[in-house]
Amino acid sequence: xxxxxxxxxxxxxxxxxxxxxxxxxxxxxxxxxxxxxxxxxxxxxxxxxxxxxxxxxxxxxxxxxxxxxxxxxxxxxxxxxxxxxxxxxxxxxxxxxxxxxxxxxxxxxxxxxxxxxxxxxxxxxxxxxxxxxxxxxxxxxxxxxxxxxxxxxxxxxxxxxxxxxxxxxxxxxxxxxxxxxxxxxxxxxxxxxxxxxxxxxxxxxxxxxxxxxxxxxxxxxxxxxxxxxxxxxxxxxxxxxxxxxxxxxxxxxxxxxxxxxxxx
Amino acid sequence: xxxxxxxxxxxxxxxxxxxxxxxxxxxxxxxxxxxxxxxxxxxxxxxxxxxxxxxxxxxxxxxxxxxxxxxxxxxxxxxxxxxxxxxxxxxxxxxxxxxxxxxxxxxxxxxxxxxxxxxxxxxxxxxxxxxxxxxxxxxxxxxxxxxxxxxxxxxxxxxxxxxxxxxxxxxxxxxxxxxxxxxxxxxxxxxxxxxxxxxxxxxxxxxxxxxxxxxxxxxxxxxxxxxxxxxxxxxxxxxxxxxxxxxxxxxxxxxxxxxxxxxxxxxxxx
Numbered sequence: 001x002x003x004x005x006x007x008x009x010x011x012x013x014x015x016x017x018x019x020x021x022x023x024x025x026x027x028x029x030x031x032x033x034x035x036x037x038x039x040x041x042x043x044x045x046x047x048x049x050x051x052x053x054x055x056x057x058x059x060x061x062x063x064x065x066x067x068x069x070x071x072x073x074x075x076x077x078x079x080x081x082x083x084x085x086x087x088x089x090x091x092x093x094x095x096x097x098x099x100x101x102x103x104x105x106x107x108x109x110x111x112x113x114x115x116x117x118x119x120x121x122x123x124x125x126x127x128x129x130x131x132x133x134x135x136x137x138x139x140x141x142x143x144x145x146x147x148x149x150x151x152x153x154x155x156x157x158x159x160x161x162x163x164x165x166x167x168x169x170x171x172x173x174x175x176x177x178x179x180x181x182x183x184x185x186x187x188x189x190x191x192x193x194x195x196x197x198x199x200x201x202x203x204x205x206x207x208x209x210x211x212x213x214x215x216x217x218x219x220x221x222x223x224x225x226x227x228x229x230x231x232x233x234x235x236x237x238x239x240x241x242x243x244x245x246x247x248x249x250x251x252x253x254x255x256x257x258x259x260x261x262x263x264x
Numbered sequence: 265x266x267x268x269x270x271x272x273x274x275x276x277x278x279x280x281x282x283x284x285x286x287x288x289x290x291x292x293x294x295x296x297x298x299x300x301x302x303x304x305x306x307x308x309x310x311x312x313x314x315x316x317x318x319x320x321x322x323x324x325x326x327x328x329x330x331x332x333x334x335x336x337x338x339x340x341x342x343x344x345x346x347x348x349x350x351x352x353x354x355x356x357x358x359x360x361x362x363x364x365x366x367x368x369x370x371x372x373x374x375x376x377x378x379x380x381x382x383x384x385x386x387x388x389x390x391x392x393x394x395x396x397x398x399x400x401x402x403x404x405x406x407x408x409x410x411x412x413x414x415x416x417x418x419x420x421x422x423x424x425x426x427x428x429x430x431x432x433x434x435x436x437x438x439x440x441x442x443x444x445x446x447x448x449x450x451x452x453x454x455x456x457x458x459x460x461x462x463x464x465x466x467x468x469x470x471x472x473x474x475x476x477x478x479x480x481x482x483x484x485x486x487x488x489x490x491x492x493x494x495x496x497x498x499x500x501x502x503x504x505x506x507x508x509x510x511x512x513x514x515x516x517x518x519x520x521x522x523x524x525x526x527x528x529x530x531x532x533x534x
Contacts, residue, residue, distance in 0.1 A: 214437055218470045219424025230421035233464050240465075242421055 025092035032088020040081030047073045059130035061123070072127060076120075083116045111171070118167035125163020129156040199253065200237060206252035207236040215260055223261035224250055275366055278349050283338070284361075285330055285354035287312070291361055295353075304343050306334045316343050321381045321392045325533040327356045327363060329377060335369055336378035346371045376526040380519055385504045386418030390467040393442045395529070398510045398517045401452060402531030412512030413455045414492050416476070419505040420464035424471065426478050426502055430459045433471045441467040460495070478502035483523050496520045 017023070047053070056062045056072045065071050070078075090109050133156035140148045161182075168175045194201065211234065216222050220231050222241065227250065229243030239255055241248045282295055286307040292314065295303050305314035308323055318337045324330045331352055338344045348369045356363040381388045394415050405411055416423050434454055440447055442463060451461065454472045462470040478498040485497045489511070496507035501523030509518050510531075517529045 211439060217424075217436075218420045218464055218468075220421075221425075230425060232419070232421040233466055233468070235466070 021096050025095040028095060029088050029092035032084055032091065036081045036084030036088065039084060040077045043080050044073055044077035047076060052076075055131060056127050058134055059127055061126050061130060072123075076123065079116070079119065079123075083113070086112055114170045114172070118170040121163050121167045121170065125160050125166070129159035129163070132156060132159055199251065202253040202256075203237045203251045206256040207234075207238075210234055210239070210252055210255065211236065216262060221263040223263060224248075224255050225258035228261075228263070276351055279351045279366065281338075281344050281348055281350045283331075283334055283350055283352040283354075285327075285334065285352065287353065287361060291353075302343065304334075304338060306330070306337075316341075318343075321388060322395055322529070324527075325530060327354050327365075329527060330354060331365060331367070333377050335367070337382075339369065340378070340382070344369050376521055376524075380506060380521050380526045384418055384506050384521065386463070386465045386506065387467065390442060390463065390465070391417055391506060391508075393467065394463060394508050395517065395519070397442065397448060397451060398508050399529060399531045400448065401455060402510045402515050402517055404452075410512055410515055411455050411510065412492055413451075413510040414460040414476075414496055415463060415508045416460050416474075416496070416499055416505045417463045417508065418465050419503045420462050420468075420470045422503040423462050423476075423499060423505050424474075426499065427460070427462070427474045427476045429471070430457075430473045430475050433473060435469045435471055438469070440469050442469065443467055460499075485520075485525060493518065493520075497523050497525075 053071065053073050059072075062072045065075055090112065094109075133152040136152040136155055137149065140151065165175050165178065168178075210216075214234075216231055216234075218231050218233065222228070222231055224239075224241065227241060227243060227248045229241040229246075229248065231239065232242050232247070233240040235252075237252060239250045239252060241250055280300070281302045281304065282298070284292060284295060284303060284305050287295070287305060289312060292303070292305065292312045295301075296314075302316065303314065304316040304318060305312055306318045306320060308320050310317040310319070318334055318341065320330070320333065324333065331354070334352070335344070335350070338350075339346070344350060346369050350367055350369060352363075352365040352367065353361045354363045354365070355361050381391055384391060394417050398413060398415060401411060401413055434457075440450065442451075447469070451469075451472075454461075457473050459473045460476050461472045462474050464470050476495045476499045478495070479502060480494060480498040483494065483497040483501055485493055490513065493509055493511070496509045496518075497520050499505060500507050500520045506526075507520040509520065510516075511518065515531060517531055519526045519528075
């Protein structure tokens with residue numbers, strides 16, 4: 001019996017079957033599935049242990065994922081696993097020889113990892129954007145101004161926009177046009193708008209300080225430059241001061257330029 | 265031998281202007297087709313798209329208030345002038361147009377009701393918001409119990425100088441305005457504290473918990489109203505503010521300007 005197994009002819013046949021491309025491909029594919037599954041599990045644990053689960057708490061992405069019976073960590077882990085499965089499948093097909101010299105398939109093998117990275121970047125971008133918005137909102141809670149939420153929203157969408165640009169760049173879409181258009185737009189708004197609203201902007205900046213720190217409040221008797229009276233109203237751009245006979249409407253940048261004298 | 269029609273015809277003779285108070289669509293159409301008569305619609309909003317329209321800042325429950333406000337606003341808008349005869353069609357019993365009033369526009373129309381909204385330091389919509397707030401507070405009370413409240417609107421700088429804090433100001437360094445959605449709840453809670461709310465011209469809530477210290481000489485308000493009303497009358501006489509008071513005892517909302525009561529609204533009927 002031993003002799004028959006060790007028979008060189010039999011052995012050669014055996015190896016031929018064992019190493020036939022289909023079997024090899026199958027084994028490799030199975031290996032990838034196992035590895036992918038394990039990596040998925042491990043990455044889920046790693047993501048949890050570095051606190052991703054707690055970090056994303058409260059973001060819309062997490063809430064949506066939970067609504068679908070999942071979580072951000074699970075989605076990321078699942079994505080990693082599926083990527084490895086897909087890669088394994090492609091590799092196996094390659095070994096079998098189906099993909100040989102086929103340019104399209106070669107491009108796909110390059111494209112898939114990039115798509116994976118792109119999806120990952122978008123997810124991370126959305127999560128980070130929302131998290132940043134939450135943090136900023138929390139920070140600005142002490143500013144009791146309803147309109148202040150705009151800052152948080154602006155941050156969130158800027159980060160998501162950036163992530164989308166990176167993702168599009170990854171999958172090979174030319175984003176130069178987008179960047180140029182945005183830059184031109186930003187330039188137009190910031191530069192031309194800045195020139196047009198020079199005084200308003202400086203008043204607004206001063207007004208923000210005045211509203212936040214309130215060096216004087218409504219009812220205080222103040223002197224600003226050569227104007228003196230009782231503060232009636234403090235706005236973002238102007239301060240109303242009622243003097244004898246006249247009511248002054250003073251731009252807030254003047255308040256800064258001349259300083260404030262509080263009369264006791 | 266006269267008929268009912270003759271009597272009415274005699275009354276409406278010489279009427280050139282028709283005031284329709286919150287008319288139904290069909291009634292407005294019917295009136296708009298009458299020749300030789302100017303039709304003016306007076307309502308909270310111009311549903312009919314009438315060319316002559318006067319907007320009510322408040323849904324006055326009292327027909328007399330409505331007519332008074334309407335006539336003053338119409339004079340201001342040059343729809344009528346003193347001496348004109350006007351037929352007013354209004355809804356008094358709450359069941360469609362049921363009341364007709366013929367009146368002659370008086371020479372000097374200044375009841376103050378129109379003034380209160382259009383000629384005060386504070387913006388009209390701020391005064392309206394505060395009014396609605398007081399009415400809502402009067403309707404519901406605070407946790408089911410009737411509350412009193414005193415809002416001083418406009419000329420906040422002077423008002424602050426003629427008052428002193430009873431304790432720390434809950435609105436210090438805040439930037440809330442009366443129109444903001446959350447404010448109603450907030451003010452409802454703070455109305456438990458004694459003292460006045462001070463609101464600036466643009467509607468910013470400057471302070472609550474304020475003890476008003478105006479000079480009360482020469483303030484003439486009906487006997488029987490309490491210290492809150494006296495304070496409201498006095499502060500409006502001393503400054504250019506208007507005051508809106510919700511009475512704790514009879515639940516009425518009263519507006520003060522220049523030291524006297526300008527109008528009175530019953531929250532229950534509103």
